[in-house]
Amino acid sequence: MDSIQSFKGYGKVDELEQQAFKKKTRKRLIIVIVSSMVLLTVIVAAVAGIVIHKRNTSSSPSSNSVPQTQLTPAASLRAVCDVTRYPNSCFSAISSLPNSNTTDPKLLFKLSLRVAIDELSKQLSSFAPKLRENAKTDAKLQKAIDVCGTVLNDALDQLNDSISSIGDPGAGQVFPASEIGDVETWLSAAMTNQETCVDAVGELNSTAARGVLRELETTMRNSTEFVSNSLAIVTRILALLSKFDAPILHRRLMSESEFPEWVGAAERRLLQENGTTPDVVVAKDGSGQFTTIGAALKAVKKKSVTRFVVRVKEGTYVENIDLDKNTWNVMIIGDGKDKTIISGSRNFMDGTPTFETATFAVKGKGFIAKDIGFHNTAGASKHQAVALRSGSDQSVFYRCSFVGFQDTLYAHSNRQFYRECDITGTIDFIFGNAAVVFQNCKIMPRQPMPNQFNTITAQGKKDPNQNTGIVIQKSTITTLDKDTLTAPTYLGRPWKDFSTTVIMQTDIGSFLKPVGWISWVANVDPVSTIFYAEYQNTGPGADVSQRVKWAGYKPTLTDDEAAKFTVQSFIQGPEWLPNTDVEFDSAL
Secondary structure, three states, rough: OOOOOOOOOOOOOOOOHHHHHHHHHHHHHHHHHHHHHHHHHHHHHHHHHHHHHHHHHOOOOOOOOOOOOOOOHHHHHHHHHOOOOOOOHHHHHHOEEEEEEEEHHHHHHHHHHHHHHHHHHHHHHHHHHHHHHHHOOHHHHHHHHHHHHHHHHHHHHHHHHHHHHHOOOOOOOOOOOHHHHHHHHHHEEEEEEEEHHHHHHHOOOOOHHHHHHHHHHHOOOOOOOHHHHHHHHHHHHHHHHHHHHHHHHHOOOOOOOOOOEEHHHHHHHHHHHOOOOOOOOOOOOOOOOOOHHHHHHHOOOOOOOEEEEEEEOOEEEOOOEEEEEOOOEEEEEEOOOOOEEEEOOOOOOOOOOHHHHOOOEOOOOOOOOEEEEEOOOOHHHHHHOOOOOEEEOOOOEEOOOOOOEOOOOOOOOOOEEEEOEEEEEEEEEEEEEEEEEEEEEEEEEEOOOOOOOOOEEOOOOOOOOOOEEEEEEOOEOOOOOOOOOOOOEEEOOOOOOOOOEEEOOEOOOOOOOOOOOOOOOOOOOOOOOEEEEEEEEOOOOOOOOOOOOOOOOOOOOOOHHHHOOOHHOOOOOHHEHHHHHOOOOOOO
Protein backbone atom coordinates (compact mmCIF):
# COMPACT_ATOMS: atom_id res chain seq x y z
CA MET A 1 0.00 0.00 0.00
CA ASP A 2 1.26 3.49 -0.82
CA SER A 3 2.04 5.75 2.09
CA ILE A 4 1.92 9.51 2.10
CA GLN A 5 5.72 9.57 1.94
CA SER A 6 6.23 7.00 -0.77
CA PHE A 7 3.39 7.45 -3.19
CA LYS A 8 4.30 8.28 -6.76
CA GLY A 9 2.15 8.15 -9.85
CA TYR A 10 2.15 7.67 -13.58
CA GLY A 11 5.57 8.47 -15.06
CA LYS A 12 7.16 8.85 -11.64
CA VAL A 13 10.27 10.93 -11.10
CA ASP A 14 13.42 9.39 -9.71
CA GLU A 15 14.75 11.44 -6.78
CA LEU A 16 18.39 11.32 -7.92
CA GLU A 17 17.37 12.34 -11.41
CA GLN A 18 15.38 15.22 -9.93
CA GLN A 19 18.39 16.48 -7.97
CA ALA A 20 20.63 16.17 -11.01
CA PHE A 21 18.14 18.15 -13.02
CA LYS A 22 18.17 20.94 -10.43
CA LYS A 23 21.97 21.22 -10.71
CA LYS A 24 21.76 21.17 -14.48
CA THR A 25 19.06 23.84 -14.39
CA ARG A 26 21.19 26.17 -12.25
CA LYS A 27 24.05 25.81 -14.72
CA ARG A 28 21.73 26.42 -17.64
CA LEU A 29 20.32 29.56 -16.02
CA ILE A 30 23.82 31.01 -15.66
CA ILE A 31 24.53 30.33 -19.32
CA VAL A 32 21.22 31.88 -20.34
CA ILE A 33 21.83 35.03 -18.31
CA VAL A 34 25.31 35.51 -19.79
CA SER A 35 24.23 34.93 -23.38
CA SER A 36 20.74 36.41 -23.41
CA MET A 37 21.73 39.93 -24.46
CA VAL A 38 23.90 38.68 -27.31
CA LEU A 39 21.21 36.27 -28.43
CA LEU A 40 18.54 38.97 -28.35
CA THR A 41 20.68 41.20 -30.56
CA VAL A 42 21.11 38.44 -33.13
CA ILE A 43 17.39 37.62 -33.17
CA VAL A 44 16.40 41.25 -33.57
CA ALA A 45 18.90 41.56 -36.42
CA ALA A 46 17.40 38.56 -38.19
CA VAL A 47 13.85 39.79 -37.66
CA ALA A 48 14.67 43.35 -38.68
CA GLY A 49 16.39 42.16 -41.82
CA ILE A 50 13.31 40.26 -42.94
CA VAL A 51 10.91 43.06 -42.02
CA ILE A 52 13.01 45.71 -43.77
CA HIS A 53 13.33 43.45 -46.81
CA LYS A 54 9.57 42.90 -46.84
CA ARG A 55 8.83 46.63 -46.58
CA ASN A 56 11.40 47.58 -49.20
CA THR A 57 10.13 45.05 -51.73
CA SER A 58 6.48 45.96 -51.15
CA SER A 59 7.08 49.72 -51.48
CA SER A 60 9.62 49.55 -54.33
CA PRO A 61 9.21 46.27 -56.19
CA SER A 62 11.61 47.29 -58.95
CA SER A 63 14.31 48.57 -56.60
CA ASN A 64 17.65 46.82 -56.42
CA SER A 65 18.40 48.19 -52.96
CA VAL A 66 20.00 45.87 -50.43
CA PRO A 67 18.27 45.43 -47.05
CA GLN A 68 19.87 47.53 -44.35
CA THR A 69 20.29 44.49 -42.09
CA GLN A 70 21.33 41.23 -43.68
CA LEU A 71 22.72 37.98 -42.26
CA THR A 72 24.41 35.20 -44.18
CA PRO A 73 22.55 31.88 -44.38
CA ALA A 74 24.92 30.31 -41.85
CA ALA A 75 24.54 33.22 -39.44
CA SER A 76 20.75 33.16 -39.86
CA LEU A 77 20.64 29.46 -39.10
CA ARG A 78 22.86 29.94 -36.06
CA ALA A 79 20.63 32.79 -34.83
CA VAL A 80 17.51 30.67 -35.25
CA CYS A 81 19.04 27.62 -33.59
CA ASP A 82 20.36 29.67 -30.69
CA VAL A 83 16.80 30.12 -29.39
CA THR A 84 16.39 26.36 -29.00
CA ARG A 85 17.31 24.16 -26.05
CA TYR A 86 19.57 22.06 -28.29
CA PRO A 87 21.32 24.56 -30.61
CA ASN A 88 24.09 22.20 -31.70
CA SER A 89 21.76 19.42 -32.87
CA CYS A 90 19.55 22.05 -34.51
CA PHE A 91 22.42 23.58 -36.48
CA SER A 92 24.11 20.34 -37.51
CA ALA A 93 20.88 18.62 -38.58
CA ILE A 94 19.50 21.50 -40.64
CA SER A 95 22.82 22.60 -42.17
CA SER A 96 23.32 19.08 -43.55
CA LEU A 97 20.25 19.47 -45.76
CA PRO A 98 20.93 20.53 -49.36
CA ASN A 99 18.35 23.36 -49.33
CA SER A 100 19.43 25.01 -46.06
CA ASN A 101 21.10 27.95 -47.84
CA THR A 102 18.44 30.46 -46.81
CA THR A 103 18.08 33.41 -44.43
CA ASP A 104 14.31 33.04 -44.00
CA PRO A 105 13.48 31.79 -40.48
CA LYS A 106 10.13 30.43 -41.71
CA LEU A 107 11.83 28.21 -44.25
CA LEU A 108 14.41 27.19 -41.66
CA PHE A 109 11.52 26.23 -39.40
CA LYS A 110 10.11 24.07 -42.17
CA LEU A 111 13.48 22.36 -42.52
CA SER A 112 13.59 21.75 -38.77
CA LEU A 113 10.24 19.98 -39.05
CA ARG A 114 11.51 17.86 -41.93
CA VAL A 115 14.45 16.75 -39.79
CA ALA A 116 12.09 15.79 -36.92
CA ILE A 117 9.71 13.93 -39.25
CA ASP A 118 12.50 11.94 -40.86
CA GLU A 119 13.98 10.96 -37.50
CA LEU A 120 10.67 9.90 -35.94
CA SER A 121 9.71 7.96 -39.07
CA LYS A 122 12.99 6.07 -38.84
CA GLN A 123 12.30 5.16 -35.22
CA LEU A 124 8.83 3.87 -36.00
CA SER A 125 9.99 1.74 -38.91
CA SER A 126 12.96 0.11 -37.19
CA PHE A 127 13.14 0.52 -33.43
CA ALA A 128 9.47 0.03 -32.50
CA PRO A 129 9.18 -3.46 -34.10
CA LYS A 130 12.41 -4.47 -32.40
CA LEU A 131 11.03 -3.45 -29.01
CA ARG A 132 7.84 -5.44 -29.57
CA GLU A 133 9.82 -8.52 -30.47
CA ASN A 134 12.05 -8.23 -27.38
CA ALA A 135 9.07 -7.79 -25.05
CA LYS A 136 6.79 -10.51 -26.38
CA THR A 137 7.22 -12.69 -23.27
CA ASP A 138 6.21 -9.84 -20.92
CA ALA A 139 2.52 -9.03 -21.38
CA LYS A 140 2.55 -5.76 -19.42
CA LEU A 141 5.67 -4.50 -21.17
CA GLN A 142 4.19 -5.50 -24.53
CA LYS A 143 1.12 -3.38 -23.80
CA ALA A 144 3.31 -0.44 -22.82
CA ILE A 145 5.26 -0.74 -26.07
CA ASP A 146 1.97 -0.88 -27.96
CA VAL A 147 1.12 2.46 -26.33
CA CYS A 148 4.47 3.74 -27.65
CA GLY A 149 3.54 2.69 -31.16
CA THR A 150 0.20 4.47 -30.89
CA VAL A 151 1.39 7.77 -29.46
CA LEU A 152 4.51 8.01 -31.64
CA ASN A 153 2.35 7.57 -34.72
CA ASP A 154 0.14 10.33 -33.34
CA ALA A 155 3.21 12.52 -32.87
CA LEU A 156 4.24 11.89 -36.47
CA ASP A 157 0.79 12.93 -37.68
CA GLN A 158 1.02 16.13 -35.65
CA LEU A 159 4.40 16.95 -37.19
CA ASN A 160 2.98 16.34 -40.66
CA ASP A 161 -0.03 18.54 -39.85
CA SER A 162 2.38 21.29 -38.83
CA ILE A 163 4.46 21.13 -41.99
CA SER A 164 1.34 20.94 -44.16
CA SER A 165 -0.02 24.12 -42.61
CA ILE A 166 3.07 26.09 -43.65
CA GLY A 167 2.97 25.81 -47.42
CA ASP A 168 5.65 27.74 -49.29
CA PRO A 169 4.40 31.27 -49.90
CA GLY A 170 7.90 32.66 -50.33
CA ALA A 171 10.65 34.21 -48.27
CA GLY A 172 9.78 37.07 -45.97
CA GLN A 173 6.14 36.14 -45.43
CA VAL A 174 4.99 35.35 -41.91
CA PHE A 175 2.33 33.23 -40.27
CA PRO A 176 -0.92 34.75 -39.04
CA ALA A 177 -0.99 34.59 -35.25
CA SER A 178 -3.82 32.05 -35.28
CA GLU A 179 -1.77 29.66 -37.43
CA ILE A 180 1.19 30.06 -35.09
CA GLY A 181 -1.09 29.10 -32.20
CA ASP A 182 -2.20 25.99 -34.09
CA VAL A 183 1.36 24.89 -34.84
CA GLU A 184 2.49 25.56 -31.26
CA THR A 185 -0.39 23.38 -30.07
CA TRP A 186 0.34 20.52 -32.46
CA LEU A 187 4.07 20.52 -31.70
CA SER A 188 3.37 20.68 -27.97
CA ALA A 189 1.07 17.68 -28.42
CA ALA A 190 3.72 15.84 -30.44
CA MET A 191 6.18 16.29 -27.57
CA THR A 192 3.53 15.12 -25.10
CA ASN A 193 2.97 11.98 -27.16
CA GLN A 194 6.71 11.26 -27.20
CA GLU A 195 6.79 11.69 -23.43
CA THR A 196 3.71 9.47 -23.03
CA CYS A 197 5.67 6.62 -24.62
CA VAL A 198 8.38 7.01 -22.00
CA ASP A 199 5.79 7.26 -19.21
CA ALA A 200 4.00 4.08 -20.32
CA VAL A 201 7.19 2.03 -20.05
CA GLY A 202 8.50 3.86 -16.98
CA GLU A 203 5.40 3.28 -14.86
CA LEU A 204 6.02 -0.47 -14.88
CA ASN A 205 9.20 -0.11 -12.81
CA SER A 206 10.32 -3.70 -13.50
CA THR A 207 13.83 -4.85 -14.36
CA ALA A 208 12.84 -5.59 -17.95
CA ALA A 209 11.00 -2.30 -18.26
CA ARG A 210 13.96 -0.33 -16.91
CA GLY A 211 16.19 -1.91 -19.54
CA VAL A 212 13.75 -1.03 -22.31
CA LEU A 213 13.35 2.46 -20.88
CA ARG A 214 17.09 3.15 -21.06
CA GLU A 215 17.19 1.92 -24.65
CA LEU A 216 14.07 3.91 -25.49
CA GLU A 217 15.38 7.17 -24.08
CA THR A 218 18.67 6.78 -25.94
CA THR A 219 17.00 5.98 -29.25
CA MET A 220 14.41 8.73 -28.94
CA ARG A 221 16.85 11.45 -27.91
CA ASN A 222 17.34 12.84 -31.43
CA SER A 223 13.66 12.96 -32.31
CA THR A 224 12.67 14.59 -29.02
CA GLU A 225 15.41 17.20 -29.41
CA PHE A 226 14.39 17.90 -33.01
CA VAL A 227 10.72 18.41 -32.09
CA SER A 228 11.76 20.64 -29.19
CA ASN A 229 13.89 22.67 -31.62
CA SER A 230 10.98 23.17 -34.00
CA LEU A 231 8.72 24.23 -31.15
CA ALA A 232 11.28 26.76 -29.92
CA ILE A 233 11.67 28.26 -33.39
CA VAL A 234 7.95 28.76 -33.95
CA THR A 235 7.42 30.07 -30.41
CA ARG A 236 10.40 32.40 -30.14
CA ILE A 237 11.10 33.44 -33.74
CA LEU A 238 7.99 33.11 -35.91
CA ALA A 239 5.68 34.43 -33.19
CA LEU A 240 7.95 37.49 -32.91
CA LEU A 241 7.90 37.96 -36.67
CA SER A 242 4.11 37.77 -36.77
CA LYS A 243 3.86 40.77 -34.44
CA PHE A 244 5.35 42.94 -37.15
CA ASP A 245 2.37 42.16 -39.35
CA ALA A 246 -0.06 44.86 -38.23
CA PRO A 247 -3.36 43.26 -39.35
CA ILE A 248 -2.99 40.28 -37.01
CA LEU A 249 -2.95 42.59 -34.01
CA HIS A 250 -6.57 43.55 -34.55
CA ARG A 251 -8.32 40.58 -33.04
CA ARG A 252 -11.92 40.63 -31.90
CA LEU A 253 -12.33 40.55 -28.15
CA MET A 254 -15.13 38.43 -26.75
CA SER A 255 -17.80 39.46 -24.32
CA GLU A 256 -17.89 37.53 -21.09
CA SER A 257 -20.98 35.58 -22.18
CA GLU A 258 -19.30 33.95 -25.18
CA PHE A 259 -17.18 30.85 -25.66
CA PRO A 260 -13.93 30.68 -27.61
CA GLU A 261 -14.25 31.38 -31.33
CA TRP A 262 -13.35 27.83 -32.27
CA VAL A 263 -16.79 26.96 -31.00
CA GLY A 264 -18.81 28.07 -34.04
CA ALA A 265 -22.37 29.32 -34.37
CA ALA A 266 -23.79 25.90 -35.21
CA GLU A 267 -22.18 24.31 -32.18
CA ARG A 268 -23.39 27.16 -29.97
CA ARG A 269 -26.94 26.42 -30.99
CA LEU A 270 -26.45 22.71 -30.32
CA LEU A 271 -25.18 23.40 -26.83
CA GLN A 272 -27.93 25.85 -25.95
CA GLU A 273 -30.97 24.16 -27.47
CA ASN A 274 -32.85 21.26 -25.94
CA GLY A 275 -34.72 20.25 -29.09
CA THR A 276 -31.72 19.43 -31.27
CA THR A 277 -32.39 16.80 -33.93
CA PRO A 278 -29.57 14.24 -33.61
CA ASP A 279 -28.08 12.18 -36.40
CA VAL A 280 -28.53 9.00 -34.35
CA VAL A 281 -30.15 8.06 -31.05
CA VAL A 282 -28.80 5.53 -28.56
CA ALA A 283 -31.18 3.98 -26.03
CA LYS A 284 -30.84 0.93 -23.82
CA ASP A 285 -34.57 0.21 -24.16
CA GLY A 286 -34.36 -0.12 -27.94
CA SER A 287 -36.21 3.13 -28.71
CA GLY A 288 -33.29 4.46 -30.72
CA GLN A 289 -31.32 3.22 -33.71
CA PHE A 290 -28.65 1.74 -31.43
CA THR A 291 -28.47 0.24 -27.95
CA THR A 292 -24.75 0.95 -27.44
CA ILE A 293 -22.74 4.12 -27.90
CA GLY A 294 -19.87 2.26 -29.55
CA ALA A 295 -22.16 0.93 -32.28
CA ALA A 296 -23.57 4.39 -32.95
CA LEU A 297 -20.13 5.93 -33.31
CA LYS A 298 -19.25 3.49 -36.07
CA ALA A 299 -21.66 5.46 -38.23
CA VAL A 300 -19.43 8.55 -38.12
CA LYS A 301 -17.57 9.25 -41.36
CA LYS A 302 -13.83 9.64 -40.96
CA LYS A 303 -12.44 13.20 -41.05
CA SER A 304 -15.90 14.67 -41.40
CA VAL A 305 -15.94 18.47 -41.50
CA THR A 306 -19.63 18.51 -40.52
CA ARG A 307 -20.93 17.96 -37.02
CA PHE A 308 -22.29 14.48 -36.18
CA VAL A 309 -24.65 14.52 -33.20
CA VAL A 310 -25.31 11.43 -31.08
CA ARG A 311 -28.16 11.59 -28.58
CA VAL A 312 -27.73 9.11 -25.71
CA LYS A 313 -30.82 8.55 -23.62
CA GLU A 314 -30.83 8.03 -19.87
CA GLY A 315 -29.10 4.90 -18.60
CA THR A 316 -25.76 3.43 -17.65
CA TYR A 317 -23.77 2.21 -20.65
CA VAL A 318 -21.03 -0.19 -19.60
CA GLU A 319 -18.56 0.02 -22.45
CA ASN A 320 -15.08 1.32 -23.28
CA ILE A 321 -14.94 3.71 -26.18
CA ASP A 322 -11.91 5.00 -28.10
CA LEU A 323 -12.58 7.65 -30.75
CA ASP A 324 -9.51 7.65 -32.95
CA LYS A 325 -7.70 10.68 -34.39
CA ASN A 326 -9.60 10.44 -37.69
CA THR A 327 -13.03 10.75 -36.06
CA TRP A 328 -13.72 14.49 -36.17
CA ASN A 329 -16.49 16.80 -35.00
CA VAL A 330 -18.52 14.36 -32.93
CA MET A 331 -20.97 15.68 -30.36
CA ILE A 332 -22.55 13.44 -27.72
CA ILE A 333 -25.59 14.74 -25.83
CA GLY A 334 -26.99 12.93 -22.82
CA ASP A 335 -30.04 13.45 -20.62
CA GLY A 336 -27.97 14.80 -17.73
CA LYS A 337 -24.57 14.22 -16.13
CA ASP A 338 -26.18 12.02 -13.46
CA LYS A 339 -28.63 10.29 -15.82
CA THR A 340 -26.66 9.28 -18.91
CA ILE A 341 -23.49 7.54 -17.75
CA ILE A 342 -20.69 5.78 -19.62
CA SER A 343 -19.04 3.39 -17.19
CA GLY A 344 -15.94 1.20 -17.27
CA SER A 345 -13.47 -0.34 -14.85
CA ARG A 346 -10.14 -0.76 -16.64
CA ASN A 347 -7.20 -0.08 -14.34
CA PHE A 348 -3.45 -0.28 -13.96
CA MET A 349 -3.37 -2.95 -11.25
CA ASP A 350 -5.08 -5.47 -13.53
CA GLY A 351 -2.42 -5.00 -16.20
CA THR A 352 -3.59 -2.11 -18.39
CA PRO A 353 -1.27 0.86 -19.02
CA THR A 354 -2.67 4.06 -17.51
CA PHE A 355 -3.06 5.56 -20.98
CA GLU A 356 -5.36 2.69 -21.98
CA THR A 357 -7.51 2.56 -18.82
CA ALA A 358 -9.89 5.29 -19.97
CA THR A 359 -13.58 4.46 -20.03
CA PHE A 360 -13.93 7.02 -22.81
CA ALA A 361 -10.95 8.19 -24.91
CA VAL A 362 -11.06 10.71 -27.74
CA LYS A 363 -8.40 12.08 -30.09
CA GLY A 364 -10.32 13.37 -33.10
CA LYS A 365 -10.53 17.16 -33.20
CA GLY A 366 -13.64 19.15 -32.34
CA PHE A 367 -15.22 16.70 -29.89
CA ILE A 368 -18.09 18.03 -27.74
CA ALA A 369 -19.86 16.32 -24.85
CA LYS A 370 -22.91 17.74 -23.10
CA ASP A 371 -24.98 16.48 -20.17
CA ILE A 372 -23.22 13.15 -19.80
CA GLY A 373 -21.22 11.32 -17.11
CA PHE A 374 -17.92 9.48 -17.55
CA HIS A 375 -17.15 6.99 -14.78
CA ASN A 376 -14.40 4.55 -13.90
CA THR A 377 -15.63 2.20 -11.18
CA ALA A 378 -12.38 0.29 -10.55
CA GLY A 379 -12.05 1.84 -7.09
CA ALA A 380 -9.18 3.23 -5.04
CA SER A 381 -7.38 -0.10 -4.61
CA LYS A 382 -6.86 -0.42 -8.38
CA HIS A 383 -4.79 2.79 -8.47
CA GLN A 384 -4.61 4.46 -11.92
CA ALA A 385 -8.06 4.21 -13.53
CA VAL A 386 -9.05 6.94 -15.98
CA ALA A 387 -12.68 7.90 -16.60
CA LEU A 388 -11.95 10.17 -19.56
CA ARG A 389 -8.85 10.80 -21.65
CA SER A 390 -8.96 13.62 -24.19
CA GLY A 391 -6.35 14.48 -26.79
CA SER A 392 -8.99 16.18 -28.94
CA ASP A 393 -7.96 19.63 -30.11
CA GLN A 394 -10.56 22.33 -29.58
CA SER A 395 -12.72 20.01 -27.51
CA VAL A 396 -15.50 21.08 -25.16
CA PHE A 397 -17.13 19.37 -22.18
CA TYR A 398 -20.28 21.10 -20.95
CA ARG A 399 -22.30 20.11 -17.88
CA CYS A 400 -20.54 16.75 -17.70
CA SER A 401 -19.35 14.68 -14.73
CA PHE A 402 -16.12 12.72 -14.32
CA VAL A 403 -16.09 10.21 -11.50
CA GLY A 404 -13.23 8.00 -10.32
CA PHE A 405 -10.42 7.81 -7.79
CA GLN A 406 -6.80 8.08 -8.95
CA ASP A 407 -6.27 9.72 -12.38
CA THR A 408 -9.96 10.39 -13.08
CA LEU A 409 -9.56 12.97 -15.84
CA TYR A 410 -6.61 12.74 -18.24
CA ALA A 411 -6.44 16.04 -20.14
CA HIS A 412 -3.70 14.56 -22.29
CA SER A 413 -2.91 17.14 -24.99
CA ASN A 414 -4.15 19.94 -27.29
CA ARG A 415 -6.68 22.69 -26.44
CA GLN A 416 -9.60 21.78 -24.17
CA PHE A 417 -12.37 23.63 -22.35
CA TYR A 418 -14.59 22.39 -19.49
CA ARG A 419 -17.60 24.38 -18.31
CA GLU A 420 -19.98 23.62 -15.42
CA CYS A 421 -18.55 20.13 -14.96
CA ASP A 422 -18.23 17.98 -11.80
CA ILE A 423 -14.89 16.24 -11.28
CA THR A 424 -14.36 13.72 -8.49
CA GLY A 425 -11.23 11.79 -7.50
CA THR A 426 -8.28 11.30 -5.18
CA ILE A 427 -4.67 11.25 -6.39
CA ASP A 428 -3.72 13.41 -9.40
CA PHE A 429 -7.34 13.26 -10.50
CA ILE A 430 -6.91 16.07 -13.04
CA PHE A 431 -3.68 15.41 -14.90
CA GLY A 432 -1.98 15.58 -18.29
CA ASN A 433 -0.35 18.13 -20.57
CA ALA A 434 -3.17 19.79 -22.46
CA ALA A 435 -3.74 23.54 -22.67
CA VAL A 436 -6.92 23.32 -20.62
CA VAL A 437 -9.25 25.69 -18.78
CA PHE A 438 -11.83 24.51 -16.24
CA GLN A 439 -14.43 27.22 -15.74
CA ASN A 440 -17.38 27.28 -13.34
CA CYS A 441 -16.67 23.66 -12.44
CA LYS A 442 -17.21 21.80 -9.17
CA ILE A 443 -14.06 19.91 -8.18
CA MET A 444 -14.52 17.35 -5.41
CA PRO A 445 -11.70 15.36 -3.80
CA ARG A 446 -12.88 12.23 -1.98
CA GLN A 447 -11.48 9.88 0.62
CA PRO A 448 -8.61 7.73 -0.76
CA MET A 449 -7.17 4.55 0.74
CA PRO A 450 -5.64 4.68 4.25
CA ASN A 451 -2.32 6.54 4.45
CA GLN A 452 -2.82 8.16 1.04
CA PHE A 453 -3.26 11.83 0.27
CA ASN A 454 -5.25 13.73 -2.34
CA THR A 455 -3.74 15.87 -5.08
CA ILE A 456 -6.24 17.59 -7.32
CA THR A 457 -3.84 18.30 -10.20
CA ALA A 458 -0.65 16.85 -11.69
CA GLN A 459 0.47 18.85 -14.71
CA GLY A 460 3.00 17.32 -17.11
CA LYS A 461 4.72 20.12 -19.06
CA LYS A 462 8.15 18.86 -20.13
CA ASP A 463 9.47 21.70 -22.32
CA PRO A 464 9.42 25.44 -21.55
CA ASN A 465 8.07 26.29 -25.01
CA GLN A 466 5.00 24.07 -24.79
CA ASN A 467 1.83 26.19 -24.62
CA THR A 468 0.29 23.88 -22.03
CA GLY A 469 -0.95 24.00 -18.45
CA ILE A 470 -3.95 23.50 -16.16
CA VAL A 471 -6.09 26.55 -15.35
CA ILE A 472 -8.98 26.35 -12.89
CA GLN A 473 -11.04 29.56 -12.99
CA LYS A 474 -14.22 30.74 -11.27
CA SER A 475 -14.84 27.26 -9.90
CA THR A 476 -15.58 25.64 -6.54
CA ILE A 477 -13.22 23.21 -4.82
CA THR A 478 -15.23 21.38 -2.21
CA THR A 479 -15.52 17.77 -1.06
CA LEU A 480 -17.60 14.90 -2.32
CA ASP A 481 -18.69 14.34 1.25
CA LYS A 482 -17.31 16.77 3.81
CA ASP A 483 -18.04 14.42 6.68
CA THR A 484 -15.79 11.63 5.40
CA LEU A 485 -12.77 13.41 3.87
CA THR A 486 -9.97 13.12 6.43
CA ALA A 487 -6.99 12.56 4.11
CA PRO A 488 -4.48 15.38 3.58
CA THR A 489 -5.59 17.23 0.46
CA TYR A 490 -3.57 19.54 -1.81
CA LEU A 491 -4.27 21.62 -4.90
CA GLY A 492 -1.70 19.61 -6.81
CA ARG A 493 1.90 18.60 -7.35
CA PRO A 494 4.33 19.31 -10.20
CA TRP A 495 4.63 16.22 -12.39
CA LYS A 496 7.26 17.37 -14.90
CA ASP A 497 10.12 19.90 -15.00
CA PHE A 498 8.07 22.82 -16.39
CA SER A 499 4.74 21.94 -14.80
CA THR A 500 2.26 24.84 -15.02
CA THR A 501 -0.90 25.17 -12.91
CA VAL A 502 -2.93 28.26 -12.01
CA ILE A 503 -5.93 28.41 -9.68
CA MET A 504 -7.80 31.69 -9.93
CA GLN A 505 -11.05 33.31 -8.82
CA THR A 506 -12.05 30.00 -7.24
CA ASP A 507 -13.72 29.22 -3.93
CA ILE A 508 -11.60 26.76 -1.89
CA GLY A 509 -12.96 24.84 1.09
CA SER A 510 -11.44 24.59 4.55
CA PHE A 511 -10.32 20.96 4.08
CA LEU A 512 -7.27 22.05 2.05
CA LYS A 513 -3.90 21.78 3.79
CA PRO A 514 -2.61 25.31 4.49
CA VAL A 515 0.59 24.69 2.48
CA GLY A 516 -1.67 24.29 -0.53
CA TRP A 517 0.66 22.19 -2.68
CA ILE A 518 2.97 19.19 -2.32
CA SER A 519 6.17 18.09 -4.07
CA TRP A 520 6.26 15.05 -6.34
CA VAL A 521 9.26 13.73 -4.44
CA ALA A 522 8.76 13.79 -0.66
CA ASN A 523 10.74 16.50 1.14
CA VAL A 524 12.40 17.71 -2.08
CA ASP A 525 11.31 21.06 -3.48
CA PRO A 526 10.45 21.00 -7.18
CA VAL A 527 12.78 22.65 -9.66
CA SER A 528 12.51 26.39 -10.07
CA THR A 529 11.34 26.01 -13.68
CA ILE A 530 7.75 25.14 -12.71
CA PHE A 531 5.05 27.82 -12.70
CA TYR A 532 2.42 27.47 -9.98
CA ALA A 533 0.22 30.38 -8.97
CA GLU A 534 -2.97 31.54 -7.33
CA TYR A 535 -5.05 34.63 -8.06
CA GLN A 536 -8.05 36.17 -6.28
CA ASN A 537 -9.27 32.91 -4.75
CA THR A 538 -11.85 32.97 -1.98
CA GLY A 539 -13.05 30.73 0.83
CA PRO A 540 -11.36 29.38 3.97
CA GLY A 541 -8.80 27.40 1.95
CA ALA A 542 -7.64 30.41 -0.08
CA ASP A 543 -5.36 31.89 2.58
CA VAL A 544 -1.83 31.85 1.07
CA SER A 545 0.08 32.94 4.19
CA GLN A 546 1.26 29.38 4.93
CA ARG A 547 1.71 28.23 1.35
CA VAL A 548 4.81 26.43 0.03
CA LYS A 549 7.93 28.56 -0.49
CA TRP A 550 8.97 27.05 -3.80
CA ALA A 551 10.96 29.20 -6.20
CA GLY A 552 8.43 28.39 -8.93
CA TYR A 553 5.32 29.24 -6.89
CA LYS A 554 3.57 32.63 -6.86
CA PRO A 555 1.02 33.16 -4.09
CA THR A 556 -0.46 36.02 -6.10
CA LEU A 557 -0.40 37.38 -9.63
CA THR A 558 -0.88 40.82 -11.12
CA ASP A 559 -3.92 41.35 -13.30
CA ASP A 560 -1.72 41.33 -16.40
CA GLU A 561 -0.06 38.06 -15.34
CA ALA A 562 -3.41 36.42 -14.63
CA ALA A 563 -4.80 37.58 -17.98
CA LYS A 564 -2.34 35.25 -19.73
CA PHE A 565 -4.28 32.30 -18.31
CA THR A 566 -7.78 33.28 -19.42
CA VAL A 567 -9.81 31.48 -22.08
CA GLN A 568 -9.01 34.30 -24.49
CA SER A 569 -5.24 34.13 -24.08
CA PHE A 570 -4.37 30.65 -22.90
CA ILE A 571 -6.39 28.43 -25.22
CA GLN A 572 -7.15 30.98 -27.98
CA GLY A 573 -10.76 30.62 -26.93
CA PRO A 574 -12.20 33.54 -28.90
CA GLU A 575 -11.04 31.85 -32.11
CA TRP A 576 -12.95 28.57 -31.72
CA LEU A 577 -15.28 28.37 -28.73
CA PRO A 578 -18.10 30.52 -30.18
CA ASN A 579 -18.74 27.77 -32.73
CA THR A 580 -19.72 25.38 -29.91
CA ASP A 581 -22.26 27.75 -28.42
CA VAL A 582 -21.06 26.88 -24.94
CA GLU A 583 -21.12 29.82 -22.57
CA PHE A 584 -17.71 30.99 -21.40
CA ASP A 585 -15.94 33.91 -19.76
CA SER A 586 -13.26 35.09 -22.14
CA ALA A 587 -11.38 37.32 -19.70
CA LEU A 588 -10.88 37.71 -15.96
